[in-house]
Amino acid sequence: MAELFSDEYFMEIAYKEAQKAFDEGEVPVGAIVVCENRIIGKGYNLTERLHDVTAHAEMQAITAASNYLGAKYLVDCRLYVTLEPCIMCAGAIYWAQLGELIIGASDAKRGFLREGKHLVHPKTEIRNGILEDKCSLLVKDFFKGLR
């Protein structure tokens, strides 16, 4: 089991969110926002159910966390997400000035890192590859099931 409050510990929780998306037939991505080791926002991809391209896991977790704090900046917060954010979500991470961004699996095709780290805020620390195999496998299994 992952050490309490480690990156792996929190990514497991984000992964559980991603599994909810998987179970609902959504591209399985999950995200949580953590502040002082407390989870203050959660979300999983709901673009199909809501017919809304903006309903990505990260967007929902950011909105939930901001709502919880009553503040739009998340400077002292960490965002854990099972798949590398897209450009839209990177833009939201930029505006929210997230302190840390922790990514599970890479997304070479749709991820923001192909454009460059500058899409998120210069103060945002990025860590990559936490529970990578597991997070990546969930997405692969999802698309295999669609074929």
Added chain:
Amino acid sequence: MAELFSDEYFMEIAYKEAQKAFDEGEVPVGAIVVCENRIIGKGYNLTERLHDVTAHAEMQAITAASNYLGAKYLVDCRLYVTLEPCIMCAGAIYWAQLGELIIGASDAKRGFLREGKHLVHPKTEIRNGILEDKCSLLVKDFFKGLR
């Protein structure tokens, strides 16, 4: 008066949305989504009131239009926005596959075009500078008022 259903006609309506933001002390940006000359989504910037960086005018207009259509793709729709979209909103426009994007004023600092047109969908037609002076002046007046 602008010709019925011209770009100027619809941008006037987006401008009215931007004025609502101005009146509420928000950075004044307004957006509408138009489908077959009907307005199916509206929005204005509410990031301060909602404490939510994702509450940009475009995001709200896209969500409203998708909700109206019960579909997440807006291929046959036009998005009118008074200020050049940021990277987050460009990402949303990409995902929604908007048919046309019509911009009022440019935003050299925060606009997506400094990264390149490829941030939106390759099929999205872009037109720029509709009621540019008016849209730009509203933003300038807003920031002047803050000083």
